[in-house]
Amino acid sequence: MSNSTIEERCNFETQRLTVGSWTAQILEGNSELNFAEKVIEILSPNVTKALPDGWQDITTINHAQEWISEREKESHFVTIQLSSINEIIGFVFLYETDAENEYHDLRFGYLLSERVWGKGLGTELIDGLIKWCKKQGDIKSISGGVETDNIASINVLEKTGFSVSTVDKKRKGMVFYEYQFDTLC
Template sequence: MTNKTIEERCSFNTQRLSVSSWTNQLKEPDSEKNLAEKVIEILTPNVTKALPDGWQNISTIVGAQEWINERDEESHFLTVRLLKTNETIGFIFLYEADSEQKYDDLRFGYLLSEKVWGKGLGTELIEGLINWCKAEGDIKRISGGVESDNIGSIKVLEKTGFIASTVDNPTEDVVFYEYQFDI
């Protein structure tokens, strides 16, 4: 394992997607404003309905920049872009679970813009994340929660090999899924 953070290490492409640290976008002209505009565009009420208050009603550049900074402080924050157009269409958030080895147990969350729902990109994204974890070789498990009525995300997780978590207990509203790696 290198001394790089998981955010620095996690970068991958799939057939249609490119995933990397949000800071990679800051190298482009007008990048901070462009990323903030994308946050506003992506975080629609349908996308954020089950998320905490700090994820709701992001409608200004300043509010979006604050949201970006908060995500960066609490997680390893990655952008999901379409390879063909380089447009940001979503985000992945990686969290290190409490563990003796820093990266062997990761929690994650993801969200995609409504305009790309139903096109197989969620499945492609999660398959890409799984493949990246396998290539890393030191990640034993990834897990994440999903609202019990979010049938689309549940199908994505189940289709990509996730099973109901044996570690995380579900709540009335949230079901947890995990993927175990053989290392």
């Protein structure tokens, strides 16, 4: 990968979405306080119900700032905005794995505010993410886990060309999907 981080590199637009660095949000006029308030809004109980404890009950500015700090330490994360109104509606989390032959595997997760569910934005987002990965030229696969009862996310992954890669036997009800890119290894 280039010398810039995934977070710095991961920016793209789709028909209705703009994806880019969360830190750029703060630099472009959204204060840290406004960003923390948006985190609280997005991380509703329905959005986080299948996620680990550190993702639950984010209801105060302090909790939101701690959550942001933890995400920054463990992953590269970017914001998802509705382009028409320039409003943050979710996040994508990217995790780099070791590279073989200069090609990388990425793990990812994403969250969308429940108020935008059912509008096709998940499919649009993941389609855009796939196109971004292809354009990078050094990513050989991208994979993510989903709860087996999260039919909407499963449909998004299958509709955009992902296939089942593994089932997590340690954690019942979790399945992993993967998208392989053509690389010249």
